[in-house]
Amino acid sequence: MKVVIIGAGLGGLSFGACAARDGHEVVLIDKNKEPGGVLTLARQDGFFFEQGPLELTDLKPEESVGGFLESLGIRLKTVRDDRGLATPDFALLPPAEYEGPDWRKKRLKELFPQDAAGIDEYYRFYDALMRLRFLGGQKQTLLTKLQMLLTFHKIKKYENMTCREFTERLFSDEKLRLVFNGILADFCADPEEVQCFTLPFVNTETAFDKRIPVEKNGKLYYPSFRYVAGGVQKIAEGLCEYILSHGGTFLPETVAEKVLIEEGKAVGVRLSDGREIAADAVVGCGSARDFFTETVGLEHLDDRYRKILQDFRPMEAVFMLHLGVDYDPSPYQKQSLCYYYGSYDLHAAVERLRSGEYHEGKDGYLIYFPDRHAPDFAPEGCHCVTIYTVCPDRLKQGSWAEKKEAYADQLIRLAEEHLPGLSQHIVTKKIVTAEDYRVLTHMKKSSFGGVVPVWKQLNPPHITPVKNLFFVGQQSENGGGVPIVIGGAREAYRKAGL
Template identity: 55%
Template structure:
């Protein structure tokens, strides 16, 4: 079978690798000059910067993505990683000396003594959720199913709570509630919209201290987080090399204009130079609304599928400063990744994002040092630093081109609260606005990270109403994040019934 894949991001590469491994003819078409999508590197004046995932899940040995890649003969060196948090009037930093897996609970109890009992109850709930998660990873024997059912009963009463309700159930202090919901700003999500369970999985204690053991009684129990040594781009490069070695072909610097459909079946694609490529299966990746309105056409979709496209809410964009500096930022930062929050009202912050009002870093930003796990990202004696904020795709009362320099200066000034005199040590600066990322990702609306995780929101399914046309990636049913995207593409391939 001939499989045409539109987009050389992680979803397209994963599907392509599996198809090539099974002997199918694979052609991958991408508008950029190299594979990776948003995990491809940005290179600027001797420095390299990661665009995509910061802390990566599912990639440590024994975890799903790592084990899947091993089946392709791909093994990448990883290093465990964590992140620190800073709020307007307190910081939550990994202790210099290890204080056990629940040091955050104990530290927060000192900051918020009125909520000590609530913290104890929350962490009991946290442990119950993680035990339930662990049991679902085991072979489902009768005994395991019984244990899983009993574990579920312990958390059942919380299952109908959203993140706002859950944190209010446990905590009285608004600032403490924000500790557990602030990360939702990254997803452009309001706590009232998100399943309460999301609070646990976006606040895994292993994300805040890389020294916490991931095993329990000798068995892998907790998920961990990591960086890929040498940079995350090593993953798409390895997948692309696997595809090429199995006969697959890449067509770069090329845009697909149309998916060719005949009698309700995808039969190929038309490129922007009017060239057509016929195939047996077409795999689409990227912005769901753009793909189905421009490349497919709503006339080929069902009303139900169109409704999903109309009601889904993609995330907003990002405004990034990529800096080359002549000081080591880790002299001032305890972790190579720190989230710096400037507010406690997440609902107000989300409202601004969705209505074209950029917070200019006042609501929060993060500092990321990619040269920590990839030293060759910077010349000797220099370091790569990224200042990252979520931002509206389109500004309400201005435009990105005219405001980007002003916004960049303000972010640098804010970052100096953590890295003193940063502005004096900048040697190289590359500003990336949501407009730049629209071009980079070939989207009409910059959406960095996929779909907002609104509870019960439906996303486009992998298998579309058009026969032999699949849709994958961070705006599909598997949602965003490197692990879900790769594992979602793997699952879609396994479910594809190739015509003989």
């Protein structure tokens, strides 16, 4: 079968690799020069920067992403690391000398003694969900099913609670609530709209100290955060090479304008230069609304699919500032990545985002050192610093092009509180705004990462009402992210039954 894939981002590449593996002829179309979408690198003055995912889960060969890549013969070197978390009042950073897996729990009890009982309850809840995750990945015997049932029974009382309700029930102090809910704002999600069972998975304790074991009784039990040595673009390069080595084709700098549909069936793709490529199956990705409105045509969908397209909520954009510096900032921030939260009121922060008001870094941002895991990213004697934050796709007033320099200077000023001397050591500065991301991802409204993990929200399904037309990538998955996008594309391929 000939499978034409519109968009060689992670979703399209993963679907394409499955099809190529099974002997199908794969044609990848992408408007960019290189495959990878947001996995491609930004370059400037001899420096390289990642402009998409930074730290990933499930990269070990025993886990979903690592296992999939290994099955295709793609071997990545990965490095486990941890991330820091700081608020205006306290920081939760791994102690210099390892204090065991419970150090965060102990530190939180010291900081919030009045909430000690709630903290204990949170960690019981955390343990139960981690156990359920582990058991769910095991062979399903009567014993595992019984163990799952008993474990679920312990947390069943919380199953109808949102993150806001759950954390308000357990913790009286809003500063403590931020420790667990803060990451939701990164996904542009209000704690009010996310189910509380999500919390342990976005706050895995092993992410906050790389010395915490991920194994229990000799079995992989917890997820760990890892970086791809040499940068995340290696995942895209590996998948694309695999497709090409299996007879596939990559058409760079090519825009797919229309999916050709005859009698309710996808039969090919028309490119913006007028060429047509016949296909037995077509796969789309990127912005679901753009793809189905313009490239497919809403008239080919049914009411249910149209309603999902109208209702689902993609994440907002990011403002990313890449700096090449001629000093080593790492003594000031020990972790490769640290979140600096600025506001405890996440509801208001998310409202601001949605209304087009940019917080100018005041609600929070993160600082990342890309060359920690990719020393070649910086010339000799220099280092890379990436500072970024979520932002609205379009500003209420003015454009990103007009305001980006001033906004970048503001982020540098804020970051300098943690990295003294930063502004004096900048040798190059690359600002990436929502407008740049729209171009990179071929989206009319930039949305980083995926879909806001709103409880019970339906996302555009992989199987579309048009026969032999499939949809993959970040906007087909709740939450988005690398493991979910790869897993979703593999699932889409399986369901497509090519």
